[in-house]
Amino acid sequence: MVARPARMNPPMQSVRLLDPETGLDGVIAIHSTALGPAAGGCRFWRYPDADAAFEDAARLAEGMSYKNALAGLPFGGGKAVLRYPEGEFDRGALFRAFGRAVEGLNGLYVTAEDVGTSVADMQEVATMTRHVAGLDPSEDQAGGDPSPWTAAGVFDAMRTAARLTLGAELSDLTVAVQGTGNVGAGLCRRLAEAGARLVIADIDPRRREALGELLGATIVDVADIAAADADIFAPCALGGALTAHSVAAMKARLVCGAANNQLETPEIAQQLLSRGIAYAPDYVVNAGGIISVSAEYLGEDQASVLTRVGQIGPRIAEILEQARRESRSPALVADEMAERIIAAAGPSRGLNGQAA
Ligand code: NAI
Numbered sequence: 001m002v003a004r005p006a007r008m009n010p011p012m013q014s015v016r017l018l019d020p021e022t023g024l025d026g027v028i029a030i031h032s033t034a035l036g037p038a039a040g041g042c043r044f045w046r047y048p049d050a051d052a053a054f055e056d057a058a059r060l061a062e063g064m065s066y067k068n069a070l071a072g073l074p075f076g077g078g079k080a081v082l083r084y085p086e087g088e089f090d091r092g093a094l095f096r097a098f099g100r101a102v103e104g105l106n107g108l109y110v111t112a113e114d115v116g117t118s119v120a121d122m123q124e125v126a127t128m129t130r131h132v133a134g135l136d137p138s139e140d141q142a143g144g145d146p147s148p149w150t151a152a153g154v155f156d157a158m159r160t161a162a163r164l165t166l167g168a169e170l171s172d173l174t175v176a177v178q179g180t181g182n183v184g185a186g187l188c189r190r191l192a193e194a195g196a197r198l199v200i201a202d203i204d205p206r207r208r209e210a211l212g213e214l215l216g217a218t219i220v221d222v223a224d225i226a227a228a229d230a231d232i233f234a235p236c237a238l239g240g241a242l243t244a245h246s247v248a249a250m251k252a253r254l255v256c257g258a259a260n261n262q263l264e265t266p267e268i269a270q271q272l273l274s275r276g277i278a279y280a281p282d283y284v285v286n287a288g289g290i291i292s293v294s295a296e297y298l299g300e301d302q303a304s305v306l307t308r309v310g311q312i313g314p315r316i317a318e319i320l321e322q323a324r325r326e327s328r329s330p331a332l333v334a335d336e337m338a339e340r341i342i343a344a345a346g347p348s349r350g351l352n353g354q355a356a
Helices: 050-070 091-104 119-126 147-166 182-193 205-215 222-227 244-249 268-274 288-297 302-309 312-326 330-344
Strands: 013-019 024-032 042-045 076-083 174-178 197-201 232-235
Touching (some): 013 050, 024 091, 050 076, 050 288, 091 119, 147 232, 182 205
Parallel strands (some): 174 232
């Protein structure tokens, strides 16, 4: 997990979840409801104690506020973090108990899948509350696996950013992709179709070899991917790919990928700028998934998801152009844009129904 200091400071609200009967132990963190209900997935993971779970939830909830605001969604930012119980437990009962807690917030928080949770878990949640997305979609409606939408948004963002910052088409470029999971593999397929050369790495040998063979990609060691001989680096594994060390060794001139929280610390954005490496801010690039999830919650169709995902490329262009004009990091420019959108929406609604 990557620590990041709070950028904006509305008081983080939280609800402690504790139900010894089912083993439910966690927290729902609500960062902002200025733009609408706090939306963000439910993470089910091992944490050493309740404080560690809260810290992660708070950091992730804040990130969701920024992501939702810049994706143009009528949602604030929130996140649920549930601690994985020690010993035996009834998974269905645990997620139904979580569903009751979500229902108790009367729509202030909307949940969905995140690391460690599945469609089946959300179906259990849905038996207790309607404030949940990421369920099996009905025909023509938005919903289901968000990864293809995330990959589509990353691809568009990369094509736009490459034209602007490298003055080149993807067909003339080499892209180093770190992580060939759901999003990374989808991105690689699109890049191969567009004629880009691919260098890939994954800790899972089956994944990297299958994809390497399918797409004719060059496979490198995971330790070498950030410094690979490439024009673009696409972090699509876990957070924290951009460290002082990896940026110092990077040959790519553009970073654009799906992973959340790519900057190990906020200062890395400045290091990228000093090295002349363009950075497409992660939460703007990877918003395709939450766009799909939110459309499902609002009962919208696939066409509306397509429209919103189509706005990711132009938004990246706007951020990169402003950053270039002002000689500032695109990460800062994006944060300020998101903060302006949230501030203009007025105060957050608190857990007690009052302005927070
Ligand atoms: P995934 O779990 O399907 O894929 C991640 C891949 O990264 C796996 O193949 C794993 O083996 C590999 N990996 C892990 N550590 C690695 C390392 N050190 N070096 C190289 N490969 C490594 O996850 P998914 O869904 O593809 O997500 C990828 C990233 O995008 C995550 O950071 C996720 O938070 C972010 N993201 C995903 C969205 C989605 O719609 N799935 C939406 C927004 C962000």
